[in-house]
Amino acid sequence: MEAGGRAVTAFGRSRTRPPTGWRRIVVRLPIALYRIGLGPVFGKRMLLLQHTGRVSGQTREVCLEVVAHDPLRGSWTVASGFGTAAQWYRNLRHIPKVTIQVGRTFHPVNAHFLSAEEGAELMAAYAGRHPRAARALCRYLGLDDPKDGTDPFRAAGLRIPFVRLDEVPPRRWG
Structure with missing residues (x-):
């Protein structure tokens, strides 16, 4: 999708652009809540990703919904x-070592980009746990109507890029 433009999905419907104006303010509101210490309000459902701009080199922040969490693996x-x-x-593709904040806890992580098939499995599992949210996301992105009769969530998962953020193990001094 071009920045500021519209893209046509594989299902032939146009996908919305990233929000601008007052909608952007609403979408970025969770970042402000994290900054004033209210990150725990989101529980483990959202995280704050702090990454480095690939062109500017400045720290950037975005609040993202957690699709899956593995506490044993730390991902x-x-x-x-x-x-x-x-x-x-795009910034994670350039510099995959980033920091996330979940609640009040910061975690250094490395980004790993998942295959389309892994994405399909994740989206199908997510739809099982959060069916309304999954339907709304697919509808918003124009990914809710595959013509070939396949599971719409698996089909959406094949097209949405997924990133696994693996916690960097702490150094052992001794």
Whole structure:
């Protein structure tokens, strides 16, 4: 998807652009809540990703919904609803070592980009846990009507890029 433009999905419907104006303010409101210490309000459902701009070199922040979390492995999986054109996604491609904040806890992580098939499995599992949210996301992105009769969530997962954020193990001194 071009920045500021519209893209046509594989299902033939146009996908919305990233929000601007007052909608952008509403979408970025969770970042402000994290900054004033209210990150725990989101529980483990959202995280704040702090990454480095690939051009500016400045620290950037984006609040993302957690699609999957593995506490034993220390990993969080997020999706780029605006595809590979999302600025945070492009920045992670350039510099995959980032920091996330979940609640009040900061975690250094490395970004790993998942295959389309892994994305399909994740989206199908997410739809099982959060069916209304999954339907709304697919509808918003124009990914809710595959013509070939396949599961719409698996089909959406094949097209949405997913990123697994693996916690960097702490150094052992001794």
